[in-house]
Amino acid sequence: MDTKQLWGDVSGGIVGSLMVVPIILSCGIVSYQSLGPQFVSAGIIAAFVSAFFAALMAGIFGFPPLHGNCPKTSHAAILSSLIAGISTHQAFHSSFTGDSAPQALITICIITLSVSGLTQLALGGAGLGAIVKFIPHPVLAGFINGFALQIIIGQVPNLLGYPSFDELKATLGAILIGNQTFNPYPLCLAMFACVLATISSKISKMIPSALVGLTGGALAFVGLRHFTGLGDSLGATIGELPTGSYFNLQFENVARVVKNFSVLDDWFSILTTGITLALISSIQSLLSISSADELFGTRHNSNKELMVQGGANLLSALFGGTPNGGSPNVTQNMYANGGRTRNANLVSAATLLTLSFGLGDVIAQIPLSVMAGVVILNTAGAMDKWTQQLLKKVDLRHHTSSNRVEVLTNLIVVILVTVLVVATGALPALGVGMTLSFMVFLYQAKDTAVRKVLHLNQIMSRIDRPVIEKNILMAYADRVAVFELQGPLFFGAAETVSQQIEAEMATADWIILDFRRNSLVDASGAMTLKRLNTNMSKVHKKLILAYLPLDSQIRQDLSDLGVEELETKGRVFEDTDTALAAAEAELLDDLGFAKEATDDLRLAQFELLSELNEEELDILASWVDVHYFNQGDPIIESGSDDRGVFFLANGQASVCSTVRGRVLRLVTYRPGIIFGEMALFTGRIRSADVIADTGATVFELTHGAYERLCIEAPHVAIKLLTGLGSGLADRLVATTHIVRELES
Numbered sequence: 186m187d188t189k190q191l192w193g194d195v196s197g198g199i200v201g202s203l204m205v206v207p208i209i210l211s212c213g214i215v216s217y218q219s220l221g222p223q224f225v226s227a228g229i230i231a232a233f234v235s236a237f238f239a240a241l242m243a244g245i246f247g248f249p250p251l252h253g254n255c256p257k258t259s260h261a262a263i264l265s266s267l268i269a270g271i272s273t274h275q276a277f278h279s280s281f282t283g284d285s286a287p288q289a290l291i292t293i294c295i296i297t298l299s300v301s302g303l304t305q306l307a308l309g310g311a312g313l314g315a316i317v318k319f320i321p322h323p324v325l326a327g328f329i330n331g332f333a334l335q336i337i338i339g340q341v342p343n344l345l346g347y348p349s350f351d352e353l354k355a356t357l358g359a360i361l362i363g364n365q366t367f368n369p370y371p372l373c374l375a376m377f378a379c380v381l382a383t384i385s386s387k388i389s390k391m392i393p394s395a396l397v398g399l400t401g402g403a404l405a406f407v408g409l410r411h412f413t414g415l416g417d418s419l420g421a422t423i424g425e426l427p428t429g430s431y432f433n434l435q436f437e438n439v440a441r442v443v444k445n446f447s448v449l450d451d452w453f454s455i456l457t458t459g460i461t462l463a464l465i466s467s468i469q470s471l472l473s474i475s476s477a478d479e480l481f482g483t484r485h486n487s488n489k490e491l492m493v494q495g496g497a498n499l500l501s502a503l504f505g506g507t508p509n510g511g512s513p514n515v516t517q518n519m520y521a522n523g524g525r526t527r528n529a530n531l532v533s534a535a536t537l538l539t540l541s542f543g544l545g546d547v548i549a550q551i552p553l554s555v556m557a558g559v560v561i562l563n564t565a566g567a568m569d570k571w572t573q574q575l576l577k578k579v580d581l582r583h584h585t586s587s588n589r590v591e592v593l594t595n596l597i598v599v600i601l602v603t604v605l606v607v608a609t610g611a612l613p614a615l616g617v618g619m620t621l622s623f624m625v626f627l628y629q630a631k632d633t634a635v636r637k638v639l640h641l642n643q644i645m646s647r648i649d650r651p652v653i654e655k656n657i658l659m660a661y662a663d664r665v666a667v668f669e670l671q672g673p674l675f676f677g678a679a680e681t682v683s684q685q686i687e688a689e690m691a692t693a694d695w696i697i698l699d700f701r702r703n704s705l706v707d708a709s710g711a712m713t714l715k716r717l718n719t720n721m722s723k724v725h726k727k728l729i730l731a732y733l734p735l736d737s738q739i740r741q742d743l744s745d746l747g748v749e750e751l752e753t754k755g756r757v758f759e760d761t762d763t764a765l766a767a768a769e770a771e772l773l774d775d776l777g778f779a780k781e782a783t784d785d786l787r788l789a790q791f792e793l794l795s796e797l798n799e800e801e802l803d804i805l806a807s808w809v810d811v812h813y814f815n816q817g818d819p820i821i822e823s824g825s826d827d828r829g830v831f832f833l834a835n836g837q838a839s840v841c842s843t844v845r846g847r848v849l850r851l852v853t854y855r856p857g858i859i860f861g862e863m864a865l866f867t868g869r870i871r872s873a874d875v876i877a878d879t880g881a882t883v884f885e886l887t888h889g890a891y892e893r894l895c896i897e898a899p900h901v902a903i904k905l906l907t908g909l910g911s912g913l914a915d916r917l918v919a920t921t922h923i924v925r926e927l928e929s
């Protein structure tokens with residue numbers, strides 16, 4: 186092993202463990218705050234247990250090379266809120282009285298944390314690491330802010346030197362009527378510690394600012410108590426930690442609680458809180474490990490990370506610890522001080538284990554007001570940064586309407602979830618937040634299912650028709666509408682799509698639904714299509730489904746969901762171009778055009794040769810050869826050096842090219858079209874195949890015949906070139922459209 190790297194891991198691990206100490210104290214003071222200040226020491230011990238197992242599991246199983254884990258104060262607040270609610274239940278008081286009640290509530294925290302750890306292990310083991318990301322970010326932000334506010338509010342009594350809110354209220358009442366004066370010393374000590382922490386954070390990142398604040402506040406407390414007569418006016422301290430081992434298995438306590446207390450009375454709260462804690466912890470840990478990826482240039486395994494976190498939380502619960510999770514700040518500090526591999530976490534675990542047996546006397550001297558001040562300072566700094574960005578954007582005078590709605594909607598969800606977390610707890614907040622986010626999603630999705638609507642003056646099939654037919658289609662462009670769908674056609678969007686189609690039916694007789702960008706059609710979407718088809722048929726209009734290949738899952742799903750009538754009537758096409766071609770043919774037929782020719786066209790009937798008089802046409806006819814092709818025969822083959830020009834007198838032919846193994850039909854020629862002239866002009870080999878779609882009659886002017894025509898009848902050759910140039914210009918426009926379509 187690289188000795189330099191080993192020392193770097195040792196240095197990073199030690200610094201990381203020192204940074205975790207104030208987090209342990211913060212988590213300890215929050216964990217059982219609903220039980221009273223006398224349980225702060227028990228909370229600190231539980232946080233030490235959590236910190237040890239978090240570092241140990243990350244050191245043994247973690248990936249990428251280094252990801253720091255530690256106790257999570259915000260997660261401990263979830264459990265504290267749970268037991269605060271359970272402690273008011275009659276069933277609980279019937280089972281536990283006196284001194285046994287607090288220990289039973291702590292054990293309920295352990296049971297809930299076990300549920301959380303097992304949930305994370307199950308998610309990771311089942312390969313469902315990505316599912317935890319399904320909680321919308323506004324809901325997650327609301328939880329982060331809500332837990333932070335809970336922590337801050339819960340620390341107000343300690344900040345002011347009172348053991349509980351009841352005593353604080355009583356004191357404030359006495360102050361208001363003049364029976365008591367306000368004691369400023371605990372608050373002053375807290376403010377002094379916060380100032381030290383703030384200054385320290387601006388000077389150096391090497392030493393945790395919270396540790397500086399705690400140390401300075403504790404020293405000020407000791408000094409004032411020693412050199413002044415303030416005594417109890419300075420407030421209470423954390424007090425001595427219980428002696429003995431911190432790592433005690435909790436099986437006996439869990440068994441006693443389950444035996445004496447009907448957990449079934451609160452099973453729903455315990456299970457749902459455990460699952461909620463697992464989801465929130467998992468999301469925050471995955472966000473944290475993503476920042477580690479940026480440091481190391483790696484890509485994490487979400488499932489493995491969940492199993493590491495779940496294992497750490499389960500072990501923490503078994504030994505009476507608090508929740509833990511990934512911490513980007515701890516990771517970055519370990520990295521900045523030389524840590525690069527998982528060994529840094531092992532060093533951190535060993536250091537924390539050592540500190541747990543030697544810091545009791547030091548921690549006992551820390552004033553509760555100082556501890557509360559540092560907790561409030563750190564918690565305020567840990568509030569969701571994205572929410573702060575949204576608040577800065579509240580002035581929306583320079584934003585578009587869509588941006589304004591997006592910002593306000595997200596902000597409303599964040600604020601509502603934050604308030605509900607503080608006022609009612611995590612479970613109601615999660616339910617309301619998810620429901621509101623889902624409703625917002627449905628509202629937004631309903632307007633995005635249709636990408637755009639096109640008509641024949643914007644899009645035509647790749648059939649090269651005579652100009653008169655193209656002009657007719659342009660004149661009646663509104664009678665064919667193409668709806669480009671995107672995303673899922675599901676119950677939230679189906680009705681909006683239906684309304685847009687029904688509005689388009691005022692002018693359109695053919696409605697083509699392009700499923701190229703569609704990912705799903707659910708039962709509601711399928712039934713909407715079935716209803717539309719029925720209603721359109723009654724008024725002699727036609728619904729056409731496009732871009733549904735034979736092996737398409739959506740095509741199979743539509744058939745399974747009962748939309749088979751369109752398939753049997755030939756209204757389902759493998760691509761949008763063939764669907765357009767079918768609609769155009771039916772429209773032309775309905776207008777009395779595009780009748781199939783039974784006889785071969787004469788040269789005089791080719792539009793591009795309209796400038797030639799009868800004598801000149803006879804001269805040209807003397808130089809062309811007549812060819813007959815069967816269906817599927819190649820008229821032009823890719824790679825050929827033939828330079829002839831072809832006149833399609835009867836039948837139909839298509840230009841085909843193979844792109845990434847797929848045969849793509851570029852354009853289809855109808856009688857009266859001239860093609861192949863590019864090789865005549867450039868002399869390059871043929872770049873695509875031209876295949877006869879039906880039996881076809883073709884006139885060919887070979888390159889040799891063209892050269893002789895230029896010599897013997899140059900005036901005919903010039904008019905021929907003029908016509909071919911006009912055709913090339915039309916084709917360039919069509920090609921430009923094809924390119925745009927492929928790019929989109």
